[in-house]
Amino acid sequence: MRTKFDRPAAEIIAALGQFSAATIHEAQGRKGALSHRLKPVDSRMAFCGPAFTVEAQAGDNIMVQVAISYAQPGDVVIVAGAEFEQAGSFGDVLATACKSKGLAAFVTDSGVRDSADLKKLGFPVFSGSVCIEGTVKETLGPVNYPISIGGQIVRPGDILRGDADGVVVVDPLEAEDVIRLCQRREDHEAEIRAQHRRGGKSLIEVHGLVDKLKAKGLVVEE
Numbered sequence: 001m002r003t004k005f006d007r008p009a010a011e012i013i014a015a016l017g018q019f020s021a022a023t024i025h026e027a028q029g030r031k032g033a034l035s036h037r038l039k040p041v042d043s044r045m046a047f048c049g050p051a052f053t054v055e056a057q058a059g060d061n062i063m064v065q066v067a068i069s070y071a072q073p074g075d076v077v078i079v080a081g082a083e084f085e086q087a088g089s090f091g092d093v094l095a096t097a098c099k100s101k102g103l104a105a106f107v108t109d110s111g112v113r114d115s116a117d118l119k120k121l122g123f124p125v126f127s128g129s130v131c132i133e134g135t136v137k138e139t140l141g142p143v144n145y146p147i148s149i150g151g152q153i154v155r156p157g158d159i160l161r162g163d164a165d166g167v168v169v170v171d172p173l174e175a176e177d178v179i180r181l182c183q184r185r186e187d188h189e190a191e192i193r194a195q196h197r198r199g200g201k202s203l204i205e206v207h208g209l210v211d212k213l214k215a216k217g218l219v220v221e222e
Contacts, residue, residue: 001143003070005156007050008172013074013159016175017048019182021161021168027181028174034150034167037128038107041115043164045124049076049104051158051169055141056110058084062137064108068094070143073102076160080147081110085129088113092121099123107160107167109149126162 016024025033040046052075054067067077077098081089090106091114098106105124111131112118118125144156152169154160159170170178195206204210 001066001070002156003144005144006172007072007074007157008159008175010074012172012175012179013048013050015179016159016161016170016182019161019179019186020165021163022165023182023185024161024170024178025168027185028170028178032152032169034107034152034169035109035128036166038109038126038150038167040162040164041112041125041127041130042119042122045105045122045126046163047076047105047124048159048161049074050172051075051154051156051160052077052143053145053147053154053156054079054143055145055147056081056089057139057141058082058110059087059089059135060137060139061087061089061135062139063141063143064089064094065137067143068097068101068103071098071101071103074104076105076107076162077103078147078149078154078160079106079108079110080149081108083109083128085111086131087111087133087135088131089135090125090127092117095121095123095125105160105162107149107162124162126167 052071054063056063071077089110090112107126109128111129112127115130146155
């Protein structure tokens with residue numbers, strides 16, 4: 001396992017964290033979205049931070065506990081657990097450890113449990129399922145190597161942004177450009193909302209769809 005990797009600057013993390021996961025996904029060219037299956041146990045949970053990557057065997061959480069032990073404040077422990085849904089690989093005890101260490105979030109494509117307690121604790125937990133069944137602690141696995149999770153490759157130090165809609169990954173080398181594109185998109189959408197509030201134009205006029213619909217042959221019968 002590796003314990004050291006380059007983490008993005010705190011100001012980059014903070015700047016990206018101002019935007020929603022959906023905005024980031026769209027702004028960076030509709031890429032980086034993890035599977036829709038990975039959702040927070042509470043829709044109010046959100047985070048932004050560098051990936052601390054873990055690969056775990058299905059139904060085994062020994063490397064989850066190793067990773068939490070070595071992760072640093074602000075890190076997002078993200079675990080590729082073979083998409084094994086029939087296991088609660090993380091619960092309130094481990095979440096308490098994560099929160100006490102100042103970690104940013106926990107993400108897994110496997111399952112978690114103690115969901116009611118996790119909601120009370122408030123530490124951001126995103127998972128592929130909620131399951132009461134426990135796990136074994138037997139098989140070692142790589143830590144801080146690239147992992148495949150949710151249809152994406154996530155590397156140590158990649159920036160992860162999660163909210164009620166899901167999780168998106170951003171290449172740190174592209175982060176500054178993504179921030180600018182996100183702000184441009186936010187400004188554009190603010191103007192669109194203002195036009196809707198002012199009224200006077202149809203939705204397709206405001207959204208610039210009139211010519212496209214005409215070119216596609218849409219016929220509106222009066």
